[in-house]
Amino acid sequence: MSLQHWFFSTSESTGLNGTATGHYGPFTVLPALSCFPLRLSFLQRWTAWRSIFFPCSLSSCQECRFLLPVSITERFLFCVFWCSISERFLSGSISVSTQATGCRTGISCFSDEAGCGEDHAGALFCSHKLFPPVIRPQFNLRQLFFMQGIIVIGGGILGLSTALHILQARPGTRLVLVEKEQTIAAHQTGHNSGVIHSGLYYKPGSLKAINCREGYDRLLRFCREENIRHEICGKIVVATSEQALPQLQELHRRGVANGLQGLKFLNPAEIRDIEPHCTGISGLLVPEAGIVDYPAVAEKYAEKITEMGGEIVLGERVEEIRQNGNQVEVIGASRTWKGNAVVACAGLQSDRLARQTEPALPLRILPFRGEYYKLRPSSARLVNHLIYPVPDPAFPFLGVHFTRMINGGVECGPNAVFAFGREAYQKTDFNLRDTLDALAWPGFHKVAAKHWRSGLGEYHRSFSKQAFVRALQNLVPEIQAEDLEPGGSGIRAQACDRSGKLLDDFDFRVSRNIIHVCNAPSPAATASLAIGKTIADNLLSLLQ
Structure with missing residues (x-):
């Protein structure tokens, strides 16, 4: 089956902006991923699973869509594959997507160099090589994977x-x-x-x-x-x-x-x-x-967070924050989380957490x-x-x-x-401990005096x-x-x-x-x- 047939085989055509103009039969409409450092055979199947987490309604998406078959088996295989490579992506060991300076339509492509050029030399994967020149969302690889793993400390x-x-x-x-x-x-x-x-x-x-x-x-x-x-x-x-x-x-x-x-x-x-x-x-x-x-008000915020897929963990004291390259480890009393970013809104304990990364x-x-x-x-x-x-x-x-x-x-x-x-x-x-911490601070002495x-x-x-x-x-x-x-x-x-x-x-x-x-x-x-x-x-x- 040709690439053209694989991605755009429908009972009717798609518009110039990638939106559907007819019935898509057994295929599923998914957001286009314009750059990905994998072989096409991988992309065809495993990108489909990301539709669960990366809907095309994102503000940065330009309503570009292409077609991929989706099955339970394919979703499971992508999940296994993602677990095996996620550490490599999240650690920043792979170069990021850059704007292709010579590309006629100005879309992004994943390249070894700052720009792949019009002939896309050096590109590990470029959508210009594989897809017709439709408008695609301007995501880069770092943005996509950093959407996985943000940790917020503090339930105030x-x-x-x-x-x-x-x-x-x-x-x-x-x-x-x-x-x-x-x-x-x-x-x-x-x-x-x-x-x-x-x-x-x-x-x-x-x-x-x-x-x-x-x-x-x-x-x-x-x-x-x-x-x-x-x-x-x-x-x-x-x-x-x-x-x-x-x-x-x-x-x-x-x-x-x-x-x-x-x-x-x-x-x-x-x-x-x-x-x-x-x-x-x-x-x-x-x-x-x-x-x-x-x-x-706080309860309503929490309700909306869970409705949108966020997780709230109660009864877990954060003991330590560690920075390791592009990743952050948050170590709790009984659990550890790894993420790409952390926000610490720790209130009464805020300075103690801040001192772990700013001594x-x-x-x-x-x-x-x-x-x-x-x-x-x-x-x-x-x-x-x-x-x-x-x-x-x-x-x-x-x-x-x-x-x-x-x-x-x-x-x-x-x-x-x-x-x-x-x-x-x-x-x-x-x-x-709290009392000694305060009494040892030079600023406290001056306030008291x-x-x-x-x-x-x-x-x-x-x-x-x-x-x-x-x-x-x-x-x-x-x-x-x-x-x-x-x-x-x-x-x-x-x-x-x-x-x-x-x-x-x-x-x-x-x-x-x-x-x-x-x-x-x-x-x-x-x-x-x-x-x-x-x-x-x-x-x-x-x-x-």
Whole structure:
């Protein structure tokens, strides 16, 4: 049987763009693979099996199709063959596809040299030799095989968003997400206050500002499409002293620069119109702020990942990351994965994983515990929406505030105390390794020396309910101790450099085919879809 007959034998013809114009009988329509370093007899059968993982609906495919017979036996044989050669392909030992500079139609071919030339000299396999000059997708061999084997570490909202965007950008990618806990969203994602941040606080042009504004729009659209409960209820930021007024003005300036709509200064009477029990000398209305259930958002991300063929592995702690040429090994407590790229969104453990590929990492994670009270149901009337103080610009924290929750109730807090453990959610929790790691970091000494007085005040509020109440009374004077009952707590993974600076922006680091997310505090949950897309785009660009 001739090549022409083998690939284009149909009851009717194909169009110039390769799309079918008639019935294909016993043949299966598959995406063309314009370059492959195998003999034609191999290609005829074994490429067919790839249709399961490499559908022609990919954005980079130009709807070129050719015909191959498919059978269960042929699929099995290709699977066996692929297992035997995958190490050779993934290790990068084979040269990559290059653009054939002399080819009349400008399609790619696999060649020993930078370009095969019009006569295709030196080509191991060139589609010009074998196929009619139809339009074919411009895939190269490295791109095809790097679609197999991306590992995401961390099952928080950022890891899940990154995995989701990788699969959306490259359907069919073999992806595994590894999480050390038995559930997703077990730490920062599952312990935050559920606020949808609008981008008020962040320096214009910063990663926080850019990703928060983009992520805000994307998050709202996602919640609407997936029927996730959320509400844009607005908030007010209240200045309770003359000293806070310049910072309130600065917040307004930043909000305007970041594109927030509807910002409005409030006088004391206008504050009471919105929050009758709140007192302040001036306020700033932020109507775009809202509330949502972030664990529910994370669950929906996970659902979509599995629907698209991704694998989520729970209860597996990552012990080590090893780079070996173009491959990466991720060694867990009981399993090992090999892949072409890794994204580490490890939150509280992010610096430890990053140091395995960047030993001189110039930052460390310092854990800060935020503790909450809740208003008793009988006292929930004291707060309508969200009430925030003007934050201290010396700290990347927002101060003790009131947050109405999407599932009911009002949270009061959090404070911000140094935690003696990266997962020390209770006051009495202690982890020796985590504590020694923090105490040994030069930056921690400088933070402690500079802010020891504020730190003692936070600890005082942690152990004294009355001191916590007094902080709340700055905003709502009617609050009394009996109005509060114990709430939850969360740990913030705060990156600190050697100079003692607490990083106030996101921090991402690239080590060849590994991306580490080293600092992603609030508003990372709001910005998760924007951050995940950015990471996915950068990762996939590394693999071109």
